[in-house]
Amino acid sequence: MFNFFKDKFKKVLSKFSKEVEEEIEEAPRPEEIKEKPVEEKKKEVKEEPKKEKAKEKKEIKEELKEEKKKVSEPKKVEEAKEKPKEEKREVEELKEEPKEEEKEVKEELVEEEHEKKKGFFQKITEVISKKALSEKQFDNLFFELEVVLMENNVAVEVIEKIKQNLKQELVEKPILRRKVKDIIIETLKKSLDELFDVDKINLVEKAKEKKPFIICFVGINGSGKTTTIAKICKLLQKNNLKCVLAAADTFRAASIEQLQLHADKLGVRMIKHDYGSDSAAVAYDTIKYAQAKKQDVVLIDTAGRLHSNINLMDEVKKLVRVAKPDLTLFIGESITGNDCVEQAKKFNEIVGIDGIILTKSDVDEKGGAAISVSYVTKKPILYLGTGQEYDDLREFDPELIISGIGL
Numbered sequence: 185m186f187n188f189f190k191d192k193f194k195k196v197l198s199k200f201s202k203e204v205e206e207e208i209e210e211a212p213r214p215e216e217i218k219e220k221p222v223e224e225k226k227k228e229v230k231e232e233p234k235k236e237k238a239k240e241k242k243e244i245k246e247e248l249k250e251e252k253k254k255v256s257e258p259k260k261v262e263e264a265k266e267k268p269k270e271e272k273r274e275v276e277e278l279k280e281e282p283k284e285e286e287k288e289v290k291e292e293l294v295e296e297e298h299e300k301k302k303g304f305f306q307k308i309t310e311v312i313s314k315k316a317l318s319e320k321q322f323d324n325l326f327f328e329l330e331v332v333l334m335e336n337n338v339a340v341e342v343i344e345k346i347k348q349n350l351k352q353e354l355v356e357k358p359i360l361r362r363k364v365k366d367i368i369i370e371t372l373k374k375s376l377d378e379l380f381d382v383d384k385i386n387l388v389e390k391a392k393e394k395k396p397f398i399i400c401f402v403g404i405n406g407s408g409k410t411t412t413i414a415k416i417c418k419l420l421q422k423n424n425l426k427c428v429l430a431a432a433d434t435f436r437a438a439s440i441e442q443l444q445l446h447a448d449k450l451g452v453r454m455i456k457h458d459y460g461s462d463s464a465a466v467a468y469d470t471i472k473y474a475q476a477k478k479q480d481v482v483l484i485d486t487a488g489r490l491h492s493n494i495n496l497m498d499e500v501k502k503l504v505r506v507a508k509p510d511l512t513l514f515i516g517e518s519i520t521g522n523d524c525v526e527q528a529k530k531f532n533e534i535v536g537i538d539g540i541i542l543t544k545s546d547v548d549e550k551g552g553a554a555i556s557v558s559y560v561t562k563k564p565i566l567y568l569g570t571g572q573e574y575d576d577l578r579e580f581d582p583e584l585i586i587s588g589i590g591l
């Protein structure tokens with residue numbers, strides 16, 4: 185699975201990363217925004233007040249000289265005698281002033297450094313933000329990635345989710361160029377994880393919860409329903425659970441014989457009616473048989489019908505109403521991509537499904553259905569069909585998808 189997807193996705197993803205990197209003008213890293221060294225700053229802050237203080241002092245000294253001159257005038261002898269003392273004091277005070285000033289200057293310096301520090305980080309954020317990727321740039325760059333996802337049958341809803349997640353991380357965000365690739369990969373991984381964030385079902389464990397446990401298989405013709413029923417029967421048998429099959433596809437020619445072949449091979453009983461008979465009645469009889477014969481699990485095959493055929497869908501609805509399955513599983517062909525997702529959606533709306541099995545994943549080079557179907561239906565994928573043999577059934581693990589597309 186994913187061979188085609190993986191190759192193309194890898195190329196376009198790498199191109200996308202590079203283009204985003206190019207669009208983001210390299211924002212200066214914190215260590216690159218070089219501020220003047222602290223020493224220089226100190227000098228600046230210290231020097232200026234010093235100069236000013238010196239100027240002030242000079243002015244005051246001049247004034248004092250003037251005063252002295254006045255004092256030495258004859259008519260103010262008395263005053264003149266007193267004044268020098270006062271002046272002396274003033275001069276003394278002036279001598280002491282620098283200490284006070286220095287203290288003030290130091291305080292100013294600390295405050296200023298603090299302010300500058302705050303401004304420094306604000307500045308980084310601003311500079312980086314200013315150079316971030318715009319939404320328009322992002323949309324342009326994402327386009328090619330969008331095309332690859334579409335080509336590989338990824339559902340529109342899923343593409344939109346991936347786009348929004350990436351947008352959230354890349355647009356108008358302060359990102360360093362060297363981090364772009366990591367952010368993209370991490371966001372994609374996270375998005376894929378979220379696609380499978382639905383309650384999981386452990387079929388084997390669940391089948392042990394009730395007796396008989398009833399499983400109904402729905403899906404269109406040729407999707408691999410009959411084969412999958414046989415695979416599940418084998419799996420349950422391996423887990424010591426006795427199964428009985430209901431040939432409730434009374435519509436398609438040869439469907440009863442086909443299921444009978446599997447029943448014979450697996451050594452299990454199959455309950456059937458004639459073609460054209462009421463499928464709900466077949467299901468009902470099979471459940472009664474299972475109850476009487478203490479069978480563990482009833483596996484009901486249904487007529488494969490197009491989800492758009494309302495009459496036939498009504499028949500499946502009736503069967504589900506009568507049989508009251510403990511689990512209704514949608515069987516879809518992985519290779520049909522978006523069609524498969526649409527079918528699952530419709531079956532869920534009309535009949536109500538609990539989980540999904542995707543068949544033919546061994547021949548699916550794209551994998552879009554596997555990526556999308558859970559997210560669109562909010563139902564888990566239980567298994568992937570990986571071939572035509574009974575053991576070709578692989579338990580689904582989202583990791584398969586993430587590593588499958590090379591993330």
Ligand code: GDP
Pocket residue numbers: 404405406407408409410411412488543544545546547568569570571572576
């Ligand atoms: P139904 O009409 O839905 O019951 O479909 P069938 O069970 O008859 O399957 C249709 C064809 O698909 C058969 O030839 C199966 O062997 C084949 N098939 C079913 N499941 C898988 C699978 O997982 N991988 C491959 N390669 N073929 C499968």
